[in-house]
Amino acid sequence: MIKIIYGISLFVAGSLSAQIKGKVIKIKDGDTVVVLLADKTQQTLRLAEVDCPENGQAFGSNARQFTANQVFGKTVVFYKIGKDRYGRSVAGVFYDGDKYLSREIVKAGFGWWYFKASKNTELQKLQDEAKQKKLGLWSDTKAIAPWEFRKNKKNKTK
Numbered sequence: 001m002i003k004i005i006y007g008i009s010l011f012v013a014g015s016l017s018a019q020i021k022g023k024v025i026k027i028k029d030g031d032t033v034v035v036l037l038a039d040k041t042q043q044t045l046r047l048a049e050v051d052c053p054e055n056g057q058a059f060g061s062n063a064r065q066f067t068a069n070q071v072f073g074k075t076v077v078f079y080k081i082g083k084d085r086y087g088r089s090v091a092g093v094f095y096d097g098d099k100y101l102s103r104e105i106v107k108a109g110f111g112w113w114y115f116k117a118s119k120n121t122e123l124q125k126l127q128d129e130a131k132q133k134k135l136g137l138w139s140d141t142k143a144i145a146p147w148e149f150r151k152n153k154k155n156k157t158k
Helices: 002-016 060-071 101-108 121-133 146-156
Strands: 019-029 032-037 042-047 075-083 089-095
Touching: 019 042, 019 060, 042 101, 060 089, 060 101, 089 101, 101 121
Parallel strands: 042 089
Antiparallel strands: 019 032, 019 075, 032 042, 075 089
């Protein structure tokens, strides 16, 4: 009986996160892309498990360029896992067969593992390796996490 319940829960979980394909037509920043779906509608995707420097923040344009180099103009497969506070779909995005975009960003040093919303400790290990090798944003000893940058910016406007 337990095996049957487990099997049903896996089926339900799998069907809730259906695979969707789309062509990346815009890179908003390092962790946000716009895809064109088969029905010709556009969808903004906030990448799961990663937080990249903001536009206007040190390495923000580098992170955006890295993401563009990886997926712009390509057909990607994505799995929606939720919505963020701005109504964007949070999604795991895969390209070139089996490359996970969030993983590649962290590995190259262009984003932080977003530990607040991820239990994927492989990303922490990749971040630690990028930091040790001083890749991307880790070449800056004063690199500020995007959530701290946003908080500081918000406090300045008060």
